[in-house]
Amino acid sequence: MSTHDHPGHHHHHDHGETSDLSETELRVRALQTILIEKGYTDPAALDAIVETYETKIGPHIGARIVARAWTDPAFREALLTDASKAAAPFGHEGRVGDHLVAVENTPDRHNIVVCTLCSCYPWDVLGLPPVWYKSFAYRSRTVKEPRAVLREFGVTVPEQAEIRVWDSTAEVRYLVLPERPAGTEGWSEEQLAELVTRDSMIGTGLPRTPAGDRP
Template sequence: MTAHDHHDHDHDHHHDEASDLSETELRVRALQTILIEKGYADPAALDAIVETYETKIGPHIGARIVARAWTDPAFRQALLTDASKAAAPFGHQGETGDHLVAVENTADRHNVVVCTLCSCYPWDVLGLPPVWYKSFAYRSRVVKEPRAVLTEFGVALPDQTQIHVWDSTAEVRYMVLPARPPGTEGWTEEQLMKLVTRDSMIGTGMPASPEGAGA
């Protein structure tokens, strides 16, 4: 299948510890080694990329944006008008990328985000996508039978609720602004952001219930 299959002996020779690694791991290591030996990348920089996505960029950024929108009407309006601009101060290093659009759930409209062609996702505000977002089942079905898909997430919407599915086919990225849960009057931004789940910002979930949380 691959060039590697014909060169297993070379691999074993070059990587004495390689016997514990899978074929996939060996192939990844081969590319890393070549990038470093050819002078394309500093090894420390490779590790720093992984660390950034593991520890610095994640749904906590989006959760704070949502909690701010719930508590600050002017910010909510700014977010819905130009999300890239409004969200920027919340991003890693105080910046987010261009082309972010926030879509608001209302009493009669529910929004869901997908990328049917690959797995485009608002990395700057939510981090890397969960496995289900990249799954073939989600990508193929949510544009056609979103209610059935939402049921699999445990989300049941009233029959009359309009569902808007946003298929990210270019470089525009979407985040959902979910509705603020009832029973959270007077809560602070810090309390509220704990209710904002990742899935609620993609439209496959609702914010957590205030009972037993926050206050």
């Protein structure tokens, strides 16, 4: 499964076609249009908010946190002990990581995050949630058949390894600390952060692998 798909459904995304939008997304778009037309909302302000989450907050903060944990054992322990406290200094403007819990992937355990009730998600650390994260198929199937769902994302977990599913709530949000890719010895935090993907911090993907020689 690519990052543009979700379990049980396949979409070809064309942002010019409203047929690709869910009923909720259509309602949000209609409400946004009304608010803009009546002068209650500035479209430039909305664009600025979206841009901030995509380019300044987004998964970039999460990637920096993961890269620090890969290179600094003391920070890794602090992150696993109290992720909210460890993540707080990484905020773009102010605190991030409220109600955050970090769970670590190992050769014997793979973690995957879902929100079965709605779509609770650590926006301030991972940015805007992917569409599939909010889909009913993902929310329902991940708990029942996580190994199959992971295969659809292209992630094969060894049969002997445990898969743990973490259910996000309004009080607790999760960040997966993926395993550090082999062949990255001596890499800087900045270089390692480039390998960290949003999906690897949700558990539906793995970090990128080094391509060729060390950058």
